[in-house]
Amino acid sequence: MRIxxxxxxxxxxxxxxxxxxxxxxxxxxxxxxxxxxxxxxxAASNVIRHTYGNRLDATLALEVYTRPDRxxxxxxxxxxxxxxxxxxxxxxxxxxxxxLGTFFIKCFMDASSYDESFSGGNRLKMVKYLSRKxxxxxxxxxxxxx
Amino acid sequence: MKVQxxxxxxxxxxxxxxxxxLYSSPxxxxxxxxxxxxxxxxxxxxxxxxxxxxxSGMATLVEGLQLSRQTKTRFGLFGLRGNARSVLELARLxxxxxxxxxxxxxxQRIPSxxxxxxx
Numbered sequence: 276m277r278i279x280x281x282x283x284x285x286x287x288x289x290x291x292x293x294x295x296x297x298x299x300x301x302x303x304x305x306x307x308x309x310x311x312x313x314x315x316x317x318a319a320s321n322v323i324r325h326t327y328g329n330r331l332d333a334t335l336a337l338e339v340y341t342r343p344d345r346x347x348x349x350x351x352x353x354x355x356x357x358x359x360x361x362x363x364x365x366x367x368x369x370x371x372x373x374x375l376g377t378f379f380i381k382c383f384m385d386a387s388s389y390d391e392s393f394s395g396g397n398r399l400k401m402v403k404y405l406s407r408k409x410x411x412x413x414x415x416x417x418x419x420x421x
Numbered sequence: 422m423k424v425q426x427x428x429x430x431x432x433x434x435x436x437x438x439x440x441x442x443l444y445s446s447p448x449x450x451x452x453x454x455x456x457x458x459x460x461x462x463x464x465x466x467x468x469x470x471x472x473x474x475x476x477s478g479m480a481t482l483v484e485g486l487q488l489s490r491q492t493k494t495r496f497g498l499f500g501l502r503g504n505a506r507s508v509l510e511l512a513r514l515x516x517x518x519x520x521x522x523x524x525x526x527x528x529q530r531i532p533s534x535x536x537x538x539x540x
Binding site: 284285287291306309313317320324378 | 442443444475476477479480503504511512
């Protein structure tokens with residue numbers, strides 16, 4: 276699945292709904308699905324605020340891949356290249372506004388990394404493994420859905 | 422998200438209704454700062470109708486907390502549930518806010534709550 280939205284924060288609610296639905300369809304519990312929605316929301320918010328500087332006329336694309344053992348989320352933008360080292364979570368003891376978006380991505384995802392080979396902007400891949408997958412009746416082993 | 426302000430005996434109450442995210446948190450921030458500068462004895466944020474709060478919403482609450490120290494306003498949250506409660510705890514912010522279960526408890530206890538430290 277691939278959806279493309281404009282960089283308008285009003286549309287973040289829609290992204291969260293897509294992620295929650297995808298996660299529940301893949302067999303994640305509702306609470307885990309909410310966490311994944313938050314992680315993707317935070318990643319998209321970072322793009323809107325920092326990469327696009329709150330511009331509303333740029334675009335973001337979210338791809339969701341359902342694998343047998345995991346969900347993969349790929350968030351793509353066309354902004355200037357992000358230096359991942361500048362997006363580190365702040366220490367929780369250092370209580371101040373901001374700096375928690377990356378923390379929540381790390382909390383709710385099992386892995387996240389930028390695709391260094393992507394040249395059209397930034398491509399952030401986030402992965403969450405199913406620890407206890409609930410099998411669905413129409414899914415055969417090894418089947419992958421994009 | 423809707424943000425509504427009402428006055429109670431001991432505090433100004435800011436009711437938040439809906440999701441607090443990058444789109445809606447500026448509205449909460451504007452109201453929170455405005456009410457804090459108005460000089461009430463206390464400001465309480467009602468989160469009982471908030472199903473989702475992101476890091477921008479939490480940043481807004483932390484900013485309110487910091488301002489409460491400057492303006493010597495007592496500041497607290499009540500009605501946290503679900504996502505709002507769990508993400509606040511994940512970020513270990515429950516230890517810096519005065520958090521009350523519900524409005525009744527918040528209004529009873531806010532006058533005796535210490536001005537807040539830790540931030």
